Amino acid sequence: MKVNVHRPRASRSVVTALSALLLGLVATLITIGSAHAAAGCKVTYGTNDWGGGFTANLGITNLGDPVTSWTLEWDFAGNQQVGQGWSGTFTQSSKHVTVKSLSYNGALATNASTSLGFNGSYSGTNTAPTTFKLNGTTCDGTAGSTPTPTPTPTPTDPGDGGSHAANPFAGGKGYVNPEWSAEAKGDGGTAVANQPTAVWLDRIAAINGVNGGMGLRAHLDAAVSQGAGYAQFVIYDLPGRDCAALASNGELGATDIGRYQSEYIDPIASIMADSKYANLKIITYIEPDSLPNLVTNVSGNTATAACQTMQQNGNYVKGVQYALNKLHAISNVYTYIDAAHHGWLGWDSNFNPAAQLFATVAKGTTAGVNSVDGFVVNTANYSPTTEPYLPVNDQTRQSKWVDWNYYVDESSFGAAFRQQLIADGFSSGIGMVIDTSRNGWGGSSRPTGPSTASDINTQVNAERVDRRPHVGDWCNQSGAGLGARPAAAPATGFDAYAWVKPPGESDGSSSAISNDEGKGFDRMCDPTYGGNALNGNSPSGALANAPLSGHWFSAQFHQLLQNAYPAVS
Structure with missing residues (x-):
């Protein structure tokens, strides 16, 4: 469901390198007096x-x-x-x-x-x-104070009548989707079946429920009955959805912005605004895959015609802005924009442009940047929260795996990207969320310490907990495990670890399956596929016999339990 793309840095010629070195020496001589100045x-x-x-x-x-x-x-x-x-x-x-x-x-x-x-x-x-x-x-904090541990913001009480909290995940338990919980229990996952997961509203019909299943109002009613402090929903039905992948294409065509607004966002906002839900914090994750695709998949060897169309017609931007306008207007609804992950936006060619695009989109809403409560990273993906043994330095960045990226995990990427977002105009109170539902990478193949190998690729491959063939692999990854359990305020600047992608739900079918959901067959979900420019022409790493995206995938769920980190007890 999540496409990972990057543009490796172009190699420099010897002449360019020498020129840069000379310029650097000159700059050093000019600035040497100020490089180390710090009066406070x-x-x-x-x-x-x-x-x-x-x-x-x-x-x-x-x-x-x-x-x-x-x-x-x-x-x-x-x-x-x-x-x-x-x-x-x-x-x-x-x-x-x-x-x-x-x-x-x-x-x-x-x-x-x-x-x-x-x-x-x-x-x-x-x-x-x-x-x-x-x-x-x-650093005595002249114009400040002696450094002290940064306090976690005090949340508003869950029963506050819907006033906006600093961190909606804090101060109350999350809604447990009974439909997902039943699937988990039936497949040996009783130990994790009480975890809160997000509900994906991936088509218009999902608002009222599909094939007798629960719709949005039913989920909200159940959350109130559970006494939940918050409930999570993925807003996911943009026109021309997921323009760089086929497995998660949607029902709306590239020009169906009117239907998106009137038949999808408007009914969702109307239901969420019902006063009987005013004491429930409703957390929304806005359109995974959309805005990041406008940064990475509109030019160069990773471009797709569909993404170029969505950039030209502006319907991704219009759709996200419309969703923010409608949802932010409801005081107890919280909006988190999808910000891909380190293996998508971590490269310096994507990092700043993505933050600038997000800022431009938010500033175009009625409330400006205040319409955004935060950003979610690693949605429906497999990037580790932390890489405990893999350092990022001048040597490891030359490895095939790191490939000049400045980040190898979501904690470092999320913290740095948050600072860039603030620099581009977002509030210093924005919080990051990491989807940890499938990024644990436990099991017998998990490394236990740093490597002493002399070859840099051998060293990095021995140290990384992420066992995918390539960071660009995103579909039903073999060897993945459940990650950190959902938690509020796990680190400074982070609102939560959350299970946005419900574990056990497929990313896409491993072969073509006829359906009425608008979902196609993407070769990245085919375990026999040798890859393309989006994953460095590497094996897909996908599991076999997978159903359509969003459908229950029993074999995957068993693997996630087996390879969970921390382990499931």
């Missing part, structure tokens, strides 16, 4: 602990003169050890940690900020460091 700074430090391990997220604000590169230092009070880091080059000597900026985030203007983070381990206590230095200057 502020650092925030927050952690998410899981007992012996933790994820740390840091924010740097430069309160002094502009800098062209930065070095951040601190000392741990205990025996904490830095593991995988992102958005910087980490080194540690005893208790002392040094982080150097990367090529893309070294420049910080006065009052500019950037973020970084790492996964760590410890025994005993995990006391947060209180003193940081930026380019040798102690």
